[in-house]
Amino acid sequence: MSQGSHQIQTQAQLLAQTLSPQQILVVKLLELPTMELEERVRAEILDNPALEEGKDFSEQDHSDEFEADFNEDETYNNNEDLSLGDYRTEDDIPDYKLQEHNRSRGEVAEEIPFSESVSFYEMLLEQLRMQPLTEEEKTMAEYLIGSLDDDGLLRKGISTLIDELMLYRGIYTNQEEVERILSIIQDFDPAGIGARNLQECLLLQLKRKPNSALKKVEWEIIEKYCDDFTRKNKDKIIQRLNITEEIYDEAVNELTKLNPRPGSSLGDIMGKNFQQIIPDFLVETEDDGTISFTLNNGNIPELHLSREFNELLEEHTTNKENQSKESQAAFLFLKQKVDAAQGFINAIKQRQQTLVATMQAIIDLQRPFFLEGDETLLKPMILKDVAEKAKLDVSTISRVSNSKFVQTNFGIFPLRFFFSDAFTADGGEELSAREIKQILKECVDHENKENPYNDDELTELLREKGYPIARRTTAKYRQQLNIPNARLRREP
DSSP states (O other), X not given: OHHHHHHHHHHHHHHHHTOOHHHHHHHHHHHOOHHHHHHHHHHHHHHOTTEEESOOOOOSOTTOOOEEOBOTTSOBOTTOOEEOGGGSSGGGSOOOSOOOSSSOTTOOXXXXXXXXXXXXXXXXXXXHTTSOOOHHHHHHHHHHHHTOOTTSOOOSOHHHHHHHHHHHHOOOOOHHHHHHHHHHHHTSSSTTTTXXXXXXXXXXXXXXXXXXXXHHHXXXXXXXXXXXXXXXXXXXXXXXXXXXXXXXXXXXXXHTTSOSOHHXXXXXXXXXXXXXXXXXXXXXXXTTSOEEEEEOOTTOOOEEEOHHHHHHHHHHHHOOTTOOHHHHHHHHHHHHHHHHHHHHHHHHHHHHHHHXXXXXXXXXXXXXXXXXXXXXXXXXXXXXXXXXXXXXXXXXXXXXXXXXXXXXXXXXXXXXXXXXXXXXXTTSOEEEHHHHHHHHHHHHHTSOTTSOOOHHHHHHHHHHTTOOOOHHHHHHHHHHTTOOOHHHHOOO
């Protein structure tokens, strides 16, 4: 186990070494939605005086090259020059706001605000701010919270989180530290948040109940016989725990009150609070079948290098005679700021290009939906499909789809809406998991509520309709649809 962990850690370290600061910057910007990117850009403008917003209408010749002569000891050397040609080109005036294909240049895209309920992520972050943690610990906790699934459970492995924290946050940590931070999150409300499986989720909720003889029975059922509990192996549990049927029924009655999806419940609780979502993509479908899209840059300003900094660089580089150590230090400071400014501009441009490539690939793969707006027309599509189409890495597509929204003629959707696993039917036909879920929902909607279908019966119904999936898959899809089990759906 120790050897395996060491191997994973070594591989992750080798991978981390291949990521330059520029690549890390691109990754961080890629994860940001439009509104957060705007805040990030304006913060960078305030932090770096070499970066300015707006168009640069300067007509000066950008073909000049600046050279400086400094060695490692900060002494003047006539034989070594630092070239600044990279910062004195026409790229100093970037136009990273992509051209619109379906509007005139002067026409402003209509911005349609969209509201959704405050997510449990935000509520958890609010609780996190109240914790006496170091900045590094808070960064780790924020990353763990961001890794939670929509139901509030953490399904990423600890080793995976360790590698990701190192790669994307620059934090070198270990299993014990990650688990310690996770335990802090698990103390947040609602109970069960941050659990790694159903068993841990229920135990976290039981932990907060007052001690009693019945709680002890509930704890033993979940801790020792959770699988039997979910499979309703009543007799086996009664025999193993040596309890009466009445006590078992009472314990189960209390256990069914626990919430296996704490994240969803928090979203429902906060459903009356709203936040504005700005779509990152604007897709329009014409009557002739033409599909076009634009990247919504919101109020993100255009950026260029400061003219003042360019003039200062020119002054320092043209006056090479009698340069003091202070002048050399000033030049290095100017160059550092210009370097950072140009790197940030390039990162913004690369982000835009990546987003465009990703959205175009999704439109190409899901063209029937964008034409008709019918959810059943969505084809099976996973991250790998889009990555191959866009010629990008799978991890890149994952970051793009994580927090982005697209506005279509048929409404606003999160980008992850267009992804679903494929399922191969008996005849070899590839079916979407979304399609199977739709059929499953229809089966539940038309069932006899006095005697609702259990998962075995639902599985058999799906088989009859041409969807031969396993029982556990049926249960998973039912849970994802927020459909309770048969016992809870029964109506008198």
